[in-house]
Amino acid sequence: MSESNTPLVSLDDLRQSIDSIDTQIHDLLNRRASCAKQVAEVKLREFAAAQQFESNTDSSSSQQLLFYRPEREAQVLSRVKAANKGPLADDTVAFIFREIMSACLALEKPMEVAYLGPLGTFSQAAALKHFGHAVVSVPQSSIDEVFAKVANGQCHYGVVPVENSTEGMVSNTLDAFINSPLKICGELELRIRLNLLVAKGGKDTPITRICAHQQALAQSRQWLDAHFPGVERAAVSSNGEAARMAAEEEGVAAVAGDMAEQQYDLLQLAANIEDQPDNTTRFLIIGREDVAASGSDKTSLVVSARNRPGALFKLLEPFQKADVMLTRIDTRPSRTEPWTYVFFIEFEGHRDDSKIIDILNDIEQHSIMFKVLGSYPKAAI
Ligand SMILES: C=C(O[C@@H]1C=C(C(=O)O)C=C[C@H]1O)C(=O)O
Numbered sequence: 001m002s003e004s005n006t007p008l009v010s011l012d013d014l015r016q017s018i019d020s021i022d023t024q025i026h027d028l029l030n031r032r033a034s035c036a037k038q039v040a041e042v043k044l045r046e047f048a049a050a051q052q053f054e055s056n057t058d059s060s061s062s063q064q065l066l067f068y069r070p071e072r073e074a075q076v077l078s079r080v081k082a083a084n085k086g087p088l089a090d091d092t093v094a095f096i097f098r099e100i101m102s103a104c105l106a107l108e109k110p111m112e113v114a115y116l117g118p119l120g121t122f123s124q125a126a127a128l129k130h131f132g133h134a135v136v137s138v139p140q141s142s143i144d145e146v147f148a149k150v151a152n153g154q155c156h157y158g159v160v161p162v163e164n165s166t167e168g169m170v171s172n173t174l175d176a177f178i179n180s181p182l183k184i185c186g187e188l189e190l191r192i193r194l195n196l197l198v199a200k201g202g203k204d205t206p207i208t209r210i211c212a213h214q215q216a217l218a219q220s221r222q223w224l225d226a227h228f229p230g231v232e233r234a235a236v237s238s239n240g241e242a243a244r245m246a247a248e249e250e251g252v253a254a255v256a257g258d259m260a261e262q263q264y265d266l267l268q269l270a271a272n273i274e275d276q277p278d279n280t281t282r283f284l285i286i287g288r289e290d291v292a293a294s295g296s297d298k299t300s301l302v303v304s305a306r307n308r309p310g311a312l313f314k315l316l317e318p319f320q321k322a323d324v325m326l327t328r329i330d331t332r333p334s335r336t337e338p339w340t341y342v343f344f345i346e347f348e349g350h351r352d353d354s355k356i357i358d359i360l361n362d363i364e365q366h367s368i369m370f371k372v373l374g375s376y377p378k379a380a381i
Pocket residue numbers: 035036039067068069070072073076100101102104105
């Protein structure tokens with residue numbers, strides 16, 4: 001036997017080591033959870049004291065009790081990734097800590113997160129990726145409903161798709177922001193893998209209709225043209241809904257992801273049918289409160305300029321002058337009068353940074369409508 005094949009330590013010894021490490025991990029997890037519970041008590045005390053102070057001074061601040069702190073969670077995730085020495089991958093370590101924080105936070109207060117349902121959509125996968133599996137994810141029938149549930153306080157946060165690397169912006173989400181009081185509290189990206197799904201037992205049934213959300217149909221258009229030319233395609237409210245239809249209706253196939261496949265116990269006829277191999281969707285987290293700076297943030301704003309030459313240049317010039325990186329700009333019809341537009345501008349930095357305060361003041365002077373949608377930590381996982 002060559003030297004490299006000679007076990008240095010016996011299997012029994014290794015398993016004993018693992019058992020002893022597990023005991024330590026277990027103990028540390030519960031010690032961490034106890035700390036998080038104490039944090040909750042401190043937050044409660046500070047909140048009660050602030051309320052008391054307010055009632056004495058008759059001020060009308062709308063201070064909220066905030067258990068969940070997006071900026072702190074982003075810092076924890078960035079720190080563990082930066083400190084990771086392997087052999088586990090940085091992303092793997094971040095996912096594990098994501099779940100640990102989610103479980104700790106659930107001891108403080110289980111959060112309810114609204115997403116575009118039904119069960120099994122990419123929006124639900126995004127909600128669980130961002131908040132971890134200890135949150136209660138609450139399906140909604142439309143993006144507008146997600147906004148409404150958060151705005152009226154029935155859910156703590158919402159998750160909405162905002163752009164896809166193949167298909168571009170999700171106009172419904174951008175339009176919803178224009179009149180919404182909600183703030184952007186976070187962002188995340190999700191790799192979108194699409195499968196062609198039918199009911200179990202439907203392998204030999206001819207496919208007469210292919211259903212999916214319009215984004216998923218668009219993201220797999222070339223594949224569907226090549227493999228199912230002439231078969232009717234129907235855009236439905238979500239991929240989850242398409243999966244539900246495929247489970248119930250003979251001859252219906254759905255284009256949807258793994259979660260929908262499991263949720264409705266479907267049969268996969270073809271995997272990864274998306275036309276772009278790196279098909280990715282970016283989601284935003286919406287909430288009612290502003291988020292403090294994490295040290296690595298983005299800011300989004302919606303602005304409308306006077307219809308005159310150089311107006312867009314005037315809006316963008318302050319970024320160039322201050323050397324601030326723009327990460328995205330979109331245009332939508334203003335919906336107040338024809339041929340007027342609003343711009344969604346997204347850039348690096350937090351609205352409390354002095355450099356950004358100056359830029360925002362400058363832009364506000366050159367705009368007829370101006371709203372900061374929020375400053376939030378850059379995606380950490
Ligand atoms: C523990 C805290 O509260 C929550 C739980 C966190 C955690 O488990 O690390 C981090 C931020 C908050 O969402 C805190 O604010 O520090």
